[in-house]
Amino acid sequence: MSGPVARAGGRAHTAPGPRRGHRGTPWWRGTAAVALAFLLPSLVALTLLRLLPGATALWGSLHHTSLLSGESFVGLGNYLNLFSNADFRNAVGVTLLFTLVVNPLQIAVSIALAVLYTRRRMAGAKVWRALVILPIATPPAVSAVVWSVIFRPEGGLANALLAVVGLPPQGYLTSPDQALASIIVLLSWIGVGYWMLFLIAGINDIPTDLYEAAELDGASPARTFLSVTLPLLRRPLSFVLVAATVSNLLVFAPVQILTGGGPEGSTNLLMYDIYSRAYALGDMGRAQAEVVVLVVITLVIVAVQFRMLRSED
Amino acid sequence: MPTHTSEPPSPSTSEALSPSGERGRPLTRARRRLRPRGLLLSVAGAVVGLAFVTPLVWVLTNSLRPSGDTFRFLSPVGWETFLTLSPIADNYLALVGTGLGRGILNSLLISAVTVAVGLVLCSTAAFGLSALRFRGQGAVFAVIVVSFLIPFDAIAIPLADLFRDWNLQNTFTGLILPGLGNGMAIFMLRNFFLAIPEELVEAGRLDGLTWWGVFWRIYLPLSRPALMGAGLMLFLFQWQAYVWPLLMGTDAEHVVGPVALANMQGQFSVDYGLMFAGSVVLILVPLVIILSLQRYFIQSVSTSGLK
Numbered sequence: 001m002s003g004p005v006a007r008a009g010g011r012a013h014t015a016p017g018p019r020r021g022h023r024g025t026p027w028w029r030g031t032a033a034v035a036l037a038f039l040l041p042s043l044v045a046l047t048l049l050r051l052l053p054g055a056t057a058l059w060g061s062l063h064h065t066s067l068l069s070g071e072s073f074v075g076l077g078n079y080l081n082l083f084s085n086a087d088f089r090n091a092v093g094v095t096l097l098f099t100l101v102v103n104p105l106q107i108a109v110s111i112a113l114a115v116l117y118t119r120r121r122m123a124g125a126k127v128w129r130a131l132v133i134l135p136i137a138t139p140p141a142v143s144a145v146v147w148s149v150i151f152r153p154e155g156g157l158a159n160a161l162l163a164v165v166g167l168p169p170q171g172y173l174t175s176p177d178q179a180l181a182s183i184i185v186l187l188s189w190i191g192v193g194y195w196m197l198f199l200i201a202g203i204n205d206i207p208t209d210l211y212e213a214a215e216l217d218g219a220s221p222a223r224t225f226l227s228v229t230l231p232l233l234r235r236p237l238s239f240v241l242v243a244a245t246v247s248n249l250l251v252f253a254p255v256q257i258l259t260g261g262g263p264e265g266s267t268n269l270l271m272y273d274i275y276s277r278a279y280a281l282g283d284m285g286r287a288q289a290e291v292v293v294l295v296v297i298t299l300v301i302v303a304v305q306f307r308m309l310r311s312e313d
Numbered sequence: 314m315p316t317h318t319s320e321p322p323s324p325s326t327s328e329a330l331s332p333s334g335e336r337g338r339p340l341t342r343a344r345r346r347l348r349p350r351g352l353l354l355s356v357a358g359a360v361v362g363l364a365f366v367t368p369l370v371w372v373l374t375n376s377l378r379p380s381g382d383t384f385r386f387l388s389p390v391g392w393e394t395f396l397t398l399s400p401i402a403d404n405y406l407a408l409v410g411t412g413l414g415r416g417i418l419n420s421l422l423i424s425a426v427t428v429a430v431g432l433v434l435c436s437t438a439a440f441g442l443s444a445l446r447f448r449g450q451g452a453v454f455a456v457i458v459v460s461f462l463i464p465f466d467a468i469a470i471p472l473a474d475l476f477r478d479w480n481l482q483n484t485f486t487g488l489i490l491p492g493l494g495n496g497m498a499i500f501m502l503r504n505f506f507l508a509i510p511e512e513l514v515e516a517g518r519l520d521g522l523t524w525w526g527v528f529w530r531i532y533l534p535l536s537r538p539a540l541m542g543a544g545l546m547l548f549l550f551q552w553q554a555y556v557w558p559l560l561m562g563t564d565a566e567h568v569v570g571p572v573a574l575a576n577m578q579g580q581f582s583v584d585y586g587l588m589f590a591g592s593v594v595l596i597l598v599p600l601v602i603i604l605s606l607q608r609y610f611i612q613s614v615s616t617s618g619l620k
C-alpha cells in the first residue's frame with residue numbers, strides 16, 4: 001500500500017512542461033473548480049460516513065454524559081476507567097490470545113496449501129484447490145449460522161464425524177475451553193482459501209528457472225521452500241499478514257450470533273465488548289474510548305505495513 | 314493494475330480458480346522418477362479439498378431435504394449424510410414470503426443500488442484525482458487515504474448514533490449510504506486512471522469535449538476492468554455486511570439476509586431446511602459473481618488490504 005501514497009500527486013511533478021490548450025493558457029489551469037465538482041460527492045460522503053464518526057468517537061471518549069448533569073469533559077477519565085475495568089481487560093486478553101493464534105494458524109495453513117496446490121505432480125490440483133476456495137464467498141454471519149448447526153453438541157455433524165473415528169462428543173461453542181477455538185475454525189474455513197489465493201498468485205510469479213536451478217543443485221524440497229519460495233513470497237506474505245490481522249481484529253458476527261462473548265467471557269473479543277458496552281450497558285463514553293483504542297491499534301498495524309513495504313522499495 | 318508497482322500479487326491470478334491450464338513447467342528427469350510422491354501429493358490435495366467443501370455439501374444437501382431429516386443421517390455417518398437421492402425444492406419455495414426471503418431481496422436491492430451509485434461516486438472522484446490537477450490535490454488524496462484506513466466496522470457504533478440523530482434508522486437510505494463512501498475503490502480507480510495517456514485527454518479537449526465528456530467518453534470505456542473490480546468491492550461490502558444492518562435495519566421491513574438468517578438461529582424451534590436454503594442463496598450469489606469476475610477479484614482485494 002505504500003507506493004501509491006508515496007506517489008501522491010507524483011504525476012504533477014513528472015508532467016512535461018507547459019503545454020498550451022486552445023485558449024493559450026496551460027491546459028490544466030482553471031480546472032480546480034472542475035476537479036472539486038468531480039470530487040465533491042465522494043468527499044462529502046467520506047467526511048460524513050468515515051471521518052465524522054471517527055471524530056465523534058474521539059470527542060465522546062473525552063466526555064461523560066449523564067441524564068442529570070448533561071455532557072461534561074472528563075479528559076482521559078473514560079480511558080483510565082476502561083483500563084481498570086475487568087471486563088475490558090478480559091476482552092483485551094481474549095483478543096490478544098485470539099490474534100496470536102488465528103493469524104499464524106491461518107497464514108501457516110494457507111502457505112502450506114498454496115505450496116501444495118502449486119506442485120506440478122499433483123493430479124487434479126486445480127479441482128482440489130477450487131474446493132478450498134469455494135467457502136470464501138460465505139459471508140461471516142452465514143458461516144457462523146452454518147457452523148452453529150455443525151457444532152451442535154447433540155446431533156451435530158462435527159460430533160457425528162468424531163464418532164466415526166471413535167472420539168467422544170465435544171461441547172464446542174458451549175465449552176469455555178473450546179468456544180474460542182470453534183470460532184477460529186469457522187473463520188479459518190473462509191479465511192484460509194482467501195489468503196491462499198494471494199499466495200498462489202505470488203508463487204506463480206516466481207521464475208521457474210529458480211526452481212530448476214535449485215533442483216540441479218540437489219536442494220531438498222524443504223531447502224527449496226526456505227531459500228527460494230519464502231523469500232520471494234515476502235511481498236504477498238506481508239500483505240496477507242496485515243490484511244488478516246486487521247480483519248481478524250474486527251471479528252464480530254460469530255461472537256454476537258453464537259456465544260454472546262461467553263461461555264465465561266472466553267470469546268469476548270474487542271468488537272463485541274464495544275457493542276455490549278454501548279448497547280447492553282449503555283455506557284457510550286467508555287464504548288467510544290474503546291472504539292478509539294481499536295482504531296488506533298488498526299492504524300498502527302497498517303502503518304507498520306507501510307514502513308515494511310517502503311523500506312523494501 | 315498498470316501503475317501498481319508496489320502491490321503484492323497481480324498477474325496470472327486468473328488461473329487460481331479455474332480448473333484449466335496448469336503453468337507448464339518442463340518436467341525434468343528427476344521429477345519423473347518421483348511417481349509415488351506425486352500420488353501422495355494428490356491424495357493430500359484431495360483430502361484437504363474435500364474437507365473444506367464438506368460443510369458446503371452438507372448444507373446444500375440439507376437444503377434439498379425436508380427439515381425433519383436434517384439430523385437423520387448422522388449416526389452413523391454414511392453416504393446419505395452428504396447426498397440425497399430425492400432432492401426437493403420445497404425449502405427454496407418456502408423462502409418466498411418469509412423474513413429470510415425478504416431479507417435476501419433487501420440485500421440484493423441494497424447491494425445493487427450501492428454498486429450503481431457507488432461506482433458513479435468513486436469513479437468521478439478518481440477522475441478528479443487523476444485526470445485533473447489542482448493545488449491541494451495532495452491534501453484531498455490524503456483525506457481519502459485516511460478515510461479508508463479507518464476500519465468501517467470499528468466506527469459503526471458512533472456512526473449509528475449520528476444516523477439516529479439524522480432519522481435514518483430503518484430506512485434503505487441508511488443501509489445503503491455507508492457503502493457509497495468507499496475510499497478503497499476510489500484509490501484503486503485512481504491508480505488505473507493514472508495510466509491513461511494524457512495525450513488522449515488533450516486530444517479530447519481540443520476536439521471540444523467537456524471534462525464530463527472526457528470522463529464519460531474516454532476514461533470510463535477504457536477502465537472496464539478497474540470498474541469491475543471496484544464494483545465487486547462495493548458489492549461484497551454490502552452483501553457481507555452484518556454489524557451495520559444489525560444496528561440500522563432493525564424492523565422486519567428493512568432486515569437484510571445475514572441478519573434474518575442469524576435471527577433464525579436463536580429461535581426456539583428452527584426450520585433447518587429453510588435456514589439451509591437461505592444460507593445456500595446467500596453463499597451462491599457472491600460465489601457466482603466472484604467466479605465470473607475472478608480476473609478482477611484478486612486485483613481489487615489485493616489493493617484494498619482491508620476487507
